[in-house]
Amino acid sequence: MKFVLPLLASLIGAPLSAAPMSGDAFEAYTQGKTLYFNENGETYGAERYLPGRRVEWSFLDGICKSGEWYPENGAICFVYEDRPDPQCWEFELSSRGLTATYLGDGETSELxxxxxxxxxxxxxGPDVGV
Incomplete structure (x- = not known):
């Protein structure tokens, strides 16, 4: 019986209890990638992860916001050019990819x-047009 749970976990492909990712693990997973996120089955946005913990975020409307991320107290926090107040998320990794849970005041969101x-x-780019 002691071999059944580890075997079952390996067959499922996800850990039995996911732990929040560290800053180093998050950086190793995201570096150089563009990740597209959904919420409740709907497209939410995308983020490009650049060297030096820099990012570009878009709600996929053609407008991209530059920012940066940093680890803090087990969370990954983001600040952007138009929103300097930190937005902190807890990231977990499974065989299906990242899950992000927002840690904001009274708001709950899972991407x-x-x-x-x-x-x-x-x-x-900003303000493109005639």
């Missing part, structure tokens, strides 16, 4: 990785 690529996002 999950829907796709990843090495290609950059499409960004049109």
């Amino acid at each position: 999950y990785e829907a796709q990843q690529t090495d290609e950059p996002m499409h960004c049109i």
Whole structure:
């Protein structure tokens, strides 16, 4: 019986109890990638992870926001050019990819990785037009 649980866990492909990712583990997983996130089955947005813990976020509307991330107290926190107040998330990794749980004041949100690529996002830039 003591071999059944580890065998079952390996067959399922996910840990029995996922632990939040450390900053180093998060960086190793995301570095150089663009990750697309969904929430409740709907497209939420995408983030490109650049060297030096820099990021670009988009709600996939062509507008990209530059920012950076840092680890803090078991969470991964993000600050962006238009929003300097930290937005902290707890990330867990399973065989299906990342799951991110927002740790904000009274708000609960859970995003999950829907796709990843090495290609950059499409960004049109601010105030493009006539």
